[in-house]
Amino acid sequence: MSNYKRYTTLGAFSILLFFFIFMIQQRMYNSNVKMFLELEVLFEQSIYDALSLKHAELSSDLEHILEIERTISGAQYFTFDAKKQTLSHIKEFYSLSLDDLKYIEDKIKQSHNFSYPLKLEEGWYAVTFIKNLQHPDTFIVSFRKSQVLENIYTNRLKQLFILVLIVVILSYMLNLLLLRAKKLTSEKNKIALALQETNLYFDNAMIGFLVIDKNKKIIKANRFLCKEFGFSKEELIGKTTDILHISPLSYAKWCELITTKLKEGSVEYVRYKMKRKNGEEIYVEASGVPFDKEKDFLEGSTVWTMKDITQQVENENIIKEQEEYLQQRVVEEVQKNIERTKAYEEEKLRDVKFSAIGKLSAGITHEINTPLTYIKGNLEMMKLDMQDISDASLKQELTASCTNLQEGVNRIATIISSMQEMAQQSNETKEPVNIYDTLVTALILAHNRSKHICKIYLNNKEFTLNTSKTEFECICTLQKQRIEQVWIVIINNALDELQKKGTFQERRLRIDCFVKEQYVVVKFKDNGGGIDEEILAQIFEPFVSTKTHGGMGVGLSISKKILQEQDGIIEAYNEDGGAVFEVKLLKSAI
């Protein structure tokens, strides 16, 4: 309400109030005056009657009467002859108002005794007209100064003042009341607005809200909560919360859980399985606070927020499963790795062992070889000398023993020789090498032996000691002597195998050296019957040998190792009734 409106109302009210009180006062005053004037008439008449009775005979002597009267009441008297005198005389004399005159005139006409109040300079007077019984057309008029009238009129002003004061006070109070009312209204409006807003938030919040009383009855539920649980508001409100629980047992457990949580401090983010209207089970995350903070949680109403976290829980479960799976995989991998490392360590250890044996054997073989040389040589000479023994049986016995000794010594010599092969190491640096050249060198070294076993064809030409080393050129970067060593091993192995079968004419060893893509390929192919399938798979493993005598079976394993160091590959397979050893070496970039 605006101030303008308020003040208008207030003004109107004040005026009305003023008039109302004024009217009452006026009425009271009028009645008071009337009463007084009637009394005055009675009083004057009684005086006049008394005088008339006492002085009946003297009634003509009005002057006298008046004289006496004057002395009695202190009033001014005169006689008014209605026929002779006009009221204008009186008017002139007493300067009456026209209203007064008219009033008096009317009263005189009615020939009643009457009195009326008159204010003169000296104060208030009661003017009383009494009919002269002796002379019907005349009136005895008395002017009596009246304290009573004086009081009445003076009080009237005072009362009027008080009245105005009251009105002012009342208006002021009314104003205050109005202000207060206005304030109250505005506050009420504010509260109503806030409530409306709160309700709006409550209902539209993207989280479920639930208000329950101490008997677990649902007082309020917002739209989100209803949607989550699949109920309508009407279906929820007034029901107990067990409508949201899977079973009474589940509800009992929930209550236990809440009690436990309360002991811990607060009921926050409690995860629990609840039930939708259609029976579907959902995971809910709930937090609760007492409605009235002064009251205990279980004693009064509580406000709950609830959120369906089924999806989240499912996701978490999936993540958990994945984590578990990963964990397991990691464990498996680690285990595998450990096994692998173990295997590798074992291999390394074996390698170290071989290396140690190799290093030792370098010294040992020399030391053993020297006595072995003369033991062997002397045995041979002894055997020759034995031919001169004449006793045939002794000769035979000694020769047999000598042969035995020779066999034993030969075995020792073979072992030592194999150990030497293993011990060989080279610090040679890698350099561009013509592989064809190395093949010729190896063949020259082997020639002394090969010439008794078979013909060797190098790139389709029969090898002789005169074969040129530069006819072909296949350059690789590697350690020359190491690769020559490999060739010698392979060639010697082939010769060993070839030696077992056929005649010189039948045996063949073909060596081809050519470039294929980024490799230089060297192919050794014999017709010695091939390698046993059993051995083929593990032919490059150490200590695998087909030789019954001689060879510890380290040659090819060393060759493979050497080739690996030279970034080469070696393969063995059977082809056309013979063994093939194929070596691939990385061609040098030119």
Add this chain to the structure above:
Amino acid sequence: MKNIVIIDDEVEIAFMIEKFLSKSGNYHVKTFHNPLVALESIQDDVDVVLLDIMMPQMGGMEVLQKLKEKYPKMHIIMMTAYSTLDKVLDSHRHGAVHYLMKPFKSLGEISAKIEEITT
């Protein structure tokens, strides 16, 4: 009679080879245990030298080089108990005709090599 010289610090081996070769009656054998002495003593008339590689006073390779410098046509057969391919190849490069591994397969191997070279 062919003149054969054996240079080997191992007395037993040298003695054994000498005995074996002498026995056949085809060879005139002279043995040195010290290569330095051998280098001084060897004359142009020697047909084949059997030379050990590992010797304390002077290595067989050095002896080989020195002999080849002095007598380029002299036949020299290397012997070693401690064989590496490097050494075989090296000796080959420096002009050794053969390379005998100790222990010998048979003593006959030695005479066979000598015969092979000299005939």
